[in-house]
Amino acid sequence: MGSTVQESASSGDDDWPVQAADFIVRGVGVVRDKTTGPAITISRAIVYGLVAAILGLAALVLLSVGLVRLVDVYLPGGVWSAHLLVAVIFTGGGAVLWAKRTPKPGQ
DSSP, X not given: OHHHXXXXXXXXXXXXXXXXXXXHHHHHHHHHHHHHHHHHHHHHHHXXXXXXXXXXXXXXXXXXXXXXXXXXXXXXXXXHHHHHHHHHHHHHHHHHHHHHOOOOTTO
């Protein structure tokens, strides 16, 4: 009977390092999920936002160059008339967006 008590005590003593390691692993996992998860999400949003902004800017430049060239072919006069028409289009679009803006609270 003494050997049974000793065996159960020794098996409990042998199990505590495993339990401690499991506790530490779970704790590190929780901390990692709460810190690196949001950091990775924010980093991805910044990177994808910058890529989208750069691609959008490049597309806008190519669109305006293409529009000037297209208008220059079909509009009589020099290239100044094409530049003038494209400038009027972009200024009109900017004016529409400016009119639709919402003022900041308290202003």
